[in-house]
Amino acid sequence: MAQFARVSRSVGLITLQNPPVNALSALARQGIVDAVKRALSDPKVKSVVICGQNGIFCGGADIKEFGTNITGPPLVPMIHAIEASNKPVVAAIEGSAFGGGLELALGCHYRVAHSKAKLGLTEVTLGLLPAAGGTQRLPRLIGVPAALNLITTGRHVTAAEALQLGIVDQVTDHNTVDEAVKFALSVAGKSLDARRISTYPCPCPSDVDALFEEVMQKVRQSARGAIAPIACVQAVRAAATLPYSQGMEREQELMATLFTSGQARALQYCFFAQRAVGRWSMPSGARWDTSKPRSIHKAAVIGLGTMGRGIAVALAQTGLSVVAVETQEKQFMEAKKMVSGMMERGAKRHGTAPPLDKITYSQNIQAVADVDLVIEAVFEDMALKEKVFQQLSTICKQGTFLCTNTSALDVDHLASQTRNPELVVGMHFFAPAHVMKLLEVVYGPRSSPQAVATAMQLGKKMGKVSVAVGNCRGFVGNRMLKPYLEQALFLLEEGATPELVDGALEEFGFALGVFKMSDLSGLDVGWKVRKGDGLVEPGLASGPSARIRQGRRYSPLGDLLCEQGRFGQKTGQGWYRY
Numbered sequence: 131m132a133q134f135a136r137v138s139r140s141v142g143l144i145t146l147q148n149p150p151v152n153a154l155s156a157l158a159r160q161g162i163v164d165a166v167k168r169a170l171s172d173p174k175v176k177s178v179v180i181c182g183q184n185g186i187f188c189g190g191a192d193i194k195e196f197g198t199n200i201t202g203p204p205l206v207p208m209i210h211a212i213e214a215s216n217k218p219v220v221a222a223i224e225g226s227a228f229g230g231g232l233e234l235a236l237g238c239h240y241r242v243a244h245s246k247a248k249l250g251l252t253e254v255t256l257g258l259l260p261a262a263g264g265t266q267r268l269p270r271l272i273g274v275p276a277a278l279n280l281i282t283t284g285r286h287v288t289a290a291e292a293l294q295l296g297i298v299d300q301v302t303d304h305n306t307v308d309e310a311v312k313f314a315l316s317v318a319g320k321s322l323d324a325r326r327i328s329t330y331p332c333p334c335p336s337d338v339d340a341l342f343e344e345v346m347q348k349v350r351q352s353a354r355g356a357i358a359p360i361a362c363v364q365a366v367r368a369a370a371t372l373p374y375s376q377g378m379e380r381e382q383e384l385m386a387t388l389f390t391s392g393q394a395r396a397l398q399y400c401f402f403a404q405r406a407v408g409r410w411s412m413p414s415g416a417r418w419d420t421s422k423p424r425s426i427h428k429a430a431v432i433g434l435g436t437m438g439r440g441i442a443v444a445l446a447q448t449g450l451s452v453v454a455v456e457t458q459e460k461q462f463m464e465a466k467k468m469v470s471g472m473m474e475r476g477a478k479r480h481g482t483a484p485p486l487d488k489i490t491y492s493q494n495i496q497a498v499a500d501v502d503l504v505i506e507a508v509f510e511d512m513a514l515k516e517k518v519f520q521q522l523s524t525i526c527k528q529g530t531f532l533c534t535n536t537s538a539l540d541v542d543h544l545a546s547q548t549r550n551p552e553l554v555v556g557m558h559f560f561a562p563a564h565v566m567k568l569l570e571v572v573y574g575p576r577s578s579p580q581a582v583a584t585a586m587q588l589g590k591k592m593g594k595v596s597v598a599v600g601n602c603r604g605f606v607g608n609r610m611l612k613p614y615l616e617q618a619l620f621l622l623e624e625g626a627t628p629e630l631v632d633g634a635l636e637e638f639g640f641a642l643g644v645f646k647m648s649d650l651s652g653l654d655v656g657w658k659v660r661k662g663d664g665l666v667e668p669g670l671a672s673g674p675s676a677r678i679r680q681g682r683r684y685s686p687l688g689d690l691l692c693e694q695g696r697f698g699q700k701t702g703q704g705w706y707r708y
């Protein structure tokens with residue numbers, strides 16, 4: 131799992147070989163320990179380079195080992211042995227150096243990174259902290275504020291930023307291993323006294339207490355109930371206030387509390403689940419690995435309400451040319467302004483230029499004639515959607531995929547309105563569509579594997595977690611949402627206020643409480659669905675049976691709001707006033 135070779139006469143080259151991401155499994159760690167011993171005992175080796183095979187340095191500790199009986203050499207002493215080596219060790223960082231992978235690199239005396247590499251102490255995203263010395267070495271190397279930012283967020287930094295922060299010593303556009311070998315030759319025999327990060331004093335502002343109090347307050351607020359970011363702050367505080375060895379003890383102690391926590395288990399489950407959904411299959415036997423997607427260069431969105439606007443922004447931000455169609459004059463003018471505003475705000479956040487020129491607007495559906503894929507996002511009304519699909523089927527060029535953003539209607543029925551039902555799938559986004567990562571790709575019995583593969587791939591390109599689901603009422607997301615919304619309404623009937631319920635949910639960790647979320651999505655969509663289900667009939671909203679419908683407890687509160695025209699943010703009033 132780690133290969134040793136002597137190159138350029140005097141450089142010991144250790145290559146991690148654990149596909150696909152060179153994770154530090156027990157065997158990989160054993161391989162590194164053995165290879166380092168070999169390099170250090172070979173008198174011909176004057177310096178060492180550690181790299182990863184297949185263009186990736188290391189994806190960190192092997193997450194699959196967590197929750198099992200971990201065997202093999204532990205990471206911390208392995209990294210200490212590298213740092214303690216009397217021969218210079220250079221990390222050659224290509225692709226990614228994440229979590230334990232970056233901690234391994236921080237144990238090396240020098241780091242050379244390819245310009246396209248990404249680095250990060252990502253453990254917090256898995257409910258953990260960088261417990262292979264990361265919380266103690268990084269602040270010593272780049273200072274407490276910068277280290278806190280990286281460790282508590284798990285964010286990835288580019289090689290350029292890593293150079294600026296002082297995490298890496300050199301960035302190259304050439305072959306990273308070749309450059310690292312040259313670097314290793316140039317530092318052979320030089321003193322390593324100033325290169326062992328664990329021996330550095332931790333650069334720290336004078337008022338440590340005030341700094342950590344302020345950071346802890348901010349992190350508590352943004353962590354929304356997550357325990358790992360808080361433990362990260364505590365571990366970095368140990369780096370700032372204790373000698374290295376005691377800081378390491380604190381790091382291990384804090385890691386022990388996180389390691390078996392429910393939050394860590396849930397986040398790690400989520401990590402694998404998000405990857406597992408990419409391996410989709412259909413009842414027909416069609417699968418992700420045998421179905422070839424088609425490339426999409428130009429897409430259209432029909433209907434620029436709340437969802438259509440977000441979808442148009444998400445497509446444009448992916449770099450696609452987008453035709454955005456809205457036939458109603460008032461909505462058209464408003465949507466143009468809103469979409470530009472959304473793109474400008476997004477670009478400002480990312481420090482990029484807004485892709486305003488990617489979108490062309492039209493009030494005429496004929497404008498979609500030459501696109502590769504259409505996403506229909508008109509109001510949730512079957513008759514209206516039927517008409518749109520009939521039109522699209524005649525207007526669009528041969529082979530255009532026709533997708534619907536319906537949240538509950540029958541995708542197969544919509545397919546039956548077209549000449550090529552095999553080209554029809556659902557692409558169900560969640561509000562706000564340019565932010566939320568979940569995308570349901572709904573296949574009907576006639577959807578072709580290529581249509582599903584294309585929608586799945588487009589979703590991935592858009593940075594979504596695409597999940598292929600069958601065509602049933604509410605698909606999966608809304609089926610899960612229904613009992614959640616229902617119980618929230620019952621809480622109101624039992625005396626809670628929307629703020630109280632939302633406050634509890636947000637404190638628990640939800641980004642938005644259920645009532646704020648409903649106001650954002652629009653209350654009228656659910657109302658329409660309930661009407662279709664015969665749950666909202668005139669006269670039902672009052673009287674003794676108002677709270678039992680179709681044999682089940684029912685709360686008419688959402689219907690009462692809608693009767694007053696309170697549809698949420700879009701009408702300025704919903705559960706809240708805006």
Ligand SMILES: CC(C)(COP(=O)(O)OP(=O)(O)OC[C@H]1O[C@@H](n2cnc3c(N)ncnc32)[C@H](O)[C@@H]1OP(=O)(O)O)[C@@H](O)C(=O)NCCC(=O)NCCSC(=O)/C=C/CCCCCCCCCCCCC(=O)O
Binds near residue numbers: 192
């Ligand atoms: C960017 C990536 C690396 C690559 O992305 P991409 O190319 O898109 O590929 P993916 O689809 O994401 O991944 C491909 C497959 O590889 C699998 N994978 C990826 N990373 C890992 C990994 N780290 N381990 C295992 N498997 C991994 C992935 O699942 C895919 O396979 P499949 O499709 O699912 O089959 C990207 O993958 C990525 O971002 N990866 C994660 C990077 C990351 O976050 N790394 C950090 C890992 S945690 C870590 O490193 C922690 C280190 C600290 C030390 C830990 C010490 C542990 C023991 C201490 C115990 C102390 C407590 C004692 C308790 C007690 O006392 O009881």
